[in-house]
Amino acid sequence: MTDNPIVKGKLVCVALNDADQFEAMQAEFNEAPYKSAPTQPVLYFKPHNTWSTEGAEVEWAADADSMVVGASLAVVFGKECCRVSQEEALEYVGGYTLVHDFSLPEKSYYRPDIKGKCLDGSAPIGAAVLTASDVADPQALSVVTKVNGEVVNEMPVARTVRGVAELISTISYIMTLQPGDVIAVAFPGNRAPVNKGDKVTSEIAGVVSLNNQLGQ
Amino acid sequence: MTDNPIVKGKLVCVALNDADQFEAMQAEFNEAPYKSAPTQPVLYFKPHNTWSTEGAEVEWAADADSMVVGASLAVVFGKECCRVSQEEALEYVGGYTLVHDFSLPEKSYYRPDIKGKCLDGSAPIGAAVLTASDVADPQALSVVTKVNGEVVNEMPVARTVRGVAELISTISYIMTLQPGDVIAVAFPGNRAPVNKGDKVTSEIAGVVSLNNQLGQ
Numbered sequence: 001m002t003d004n005p006i007v008k009g010k011l012v013c014v015a016l017n018d019a020d021q022f023e024a025m026q027a028e029f030n031e032a033p034y035k036s037a038p039t040q041p042v043l044y045f046k047p048h049n050t051w052s053t054e055g056a057e058v059e060w061a062a063d064a065d066s067m068v069v070g071a072s073l074a075v076v077f078g079k080e081c082c083r084v085s086q087e088e089a090l091e092y093v094g095g096y097t098l099v100h101d102f103s104l105p106e107k108s109y110y111r112p113d114i115k116g117k118c119l120d121g122s123a124p125i126g127a128a129v130l131t132a133s134d135v136a137d138p139q140a141l142s143v144v145t146k147v148n149g150e151v152v153n154e155m156p157v158a159r160t161v162r163g164v165a166e167l168i169s170t171i172s173y174i175m176t177l178q179p180g181d182v183i184a185v186a187f188p189g190n191r192a193p194v195n196k197g198d199k200v201t202s203e204i205a206g207v208v209s210l211n212n213q214l215g216q
Numbered sequence: 217m218t219d220n221p222i223v224k225g226k227l228v229c230v231a232l233n234d235a236d237q238f239e240a241m242q243a244e245f246n247e248a249p250y251k252s253a254p255t256q257p258v259l260y261f262k263p264h265n266t267w268s269t270e271g272a273e274v275e276w277a278a279d280a281d282s283m284v285v286g287a288s289l290a291v292v293f294g295k296e297c298c299r300v301s302q303e304e305a306l307e308y309v310g311g312y313t314l315v316h317d318f319s320l321p322e323k324s325y326y327r328p329d330i331k332g333k334c335l336d337g338s339a340p341i342g343a344a345v346l347t348a349s350d351v352a353d354p355q356a357l358s359v360v361t362k363v364n365g366e367v368v369n370e371m372p373v374a375r376t377v378r379g380v381a382e383l384i385s386t387i388s389y390i391m392t393l394q395p396g397d398v399i400a401v402a403f404p405g406n407r408a409p410v411n412k413g414d415k416v417t418s419e420i421a422g423v424v425s426l427n428n429q430l431g432q
Binding site for chain 1: 264331
């Protein structure tokens with residue numbers, strides 16, 4: 001298992017935040033038992049055993065036929081953040097980096113898929129961090145992901161249901177965020193399929209990159 | 217926020233493991249979208265900001281009308297535990313203690329209720345630990361919970377859908393458990409309602425106790 005120097009307390013991921021995906025799922029949202037779209041951010045955790053780093057090999061899940069990956073802008077907290085407004089939210093950010101979320105394919109959006117999401121070493125987090133003061137507007141960032149050199153996803157942070165400041169504010173009312181906590185805010189709706197040995201690379205505008213290879 | 221000396225990496229909780237509750241929910245399980253009972257353990261995390269200790273005051277959730285508490289036997293890992301059999305599972309346990317899970321009342325068992333479950337300081341963990349070598353059979357333990365001195369729940373570990381060794385084995389195939397990780401294995405199905413200022417005390421057979429009071 002690989003330690004990670006960035007995330008210290010918790011890694012919170014936001015699901016269903018790609019506005020295109022959210023729009024496309026309206027019919028599914030309207031089925032039983034909810035019969036409406038989620039009104040609050042849908043969150044999941046990547047626990048301690050999942051944390052990994054730039055350059056690390058990602059173990060192929062035991063007995064898995066297939067795996068997928070999504071990349072997201074990762075917000076790294078620099079200060080304790082509890083019940084803050086949207087207007088002041090960005091003041092608590094220490095910096096921005098990338099996270100790769102490797103998982104089993106998701107069969108349903110209902111049940112928390114702990115088995116598929118909590119694979120050892122399945123959450124590499126970028127070693128390089130864009131200092132918050134160098135980022136005028138995180139909504140203007142975009143994350144591009146390549147598998148074996150081919151672009152499989154491009155996710156502008158602007159294409160989200162909830163933006164970075166809104167998410168920080170909302171989540172800070174649910175739980176206190178501490179220095180070294182990370183929120184992955186903007187996964188693309190379509191996770192990219194990966195195979196054994198594939199090389200996965202994501203970049204924020206050419207300045208921060210995260211590189212991982214699947215094991216055999 | 218109160219640190220806890222026992223849990224270091226992750227606190228995994230097992231839901232729906234009270235056999236009486238599981239039996240009583242069959243009709244609900246058979247409704248859409250699943251139309252069957254869960255075939256795997258249903259897990260949730262109590263993240264870093266929730267960890268608290270013996271004697272700590274538990275903050276009343278902001279704007280909450282009501283809160284509930286469940287107590288569980290807590291398995292503390294002493295050794296790294298990955299893909300172990302049920303037969304060898306207990307060898308990885310360092311000791312046993314108690315956890316209180318304070319939360320908002322649950323409206324549905326479907327959606328991971330991050331908001332209700334991840335309140336700051338809502339997971340006090342006992343300071344006293346029963347050393348594993350002193351426990352011949354964790355299935356023989358029982359947890360009694362009192363609110364203001366009145367017994368509100370009694371949960372024999374034997375009354376679970378899945379026992380301690382089976383859970384450790386199954387979860388160890390999902391994610392590696394590390395020294396200082398904790399699994400709360402046996403919450404009673406009926407969480408007890410609590411009010412501001414209530415004193416909550418749980419005990420394992422008179423040898424380990426956990427005492428917390430709700431804030432105002």
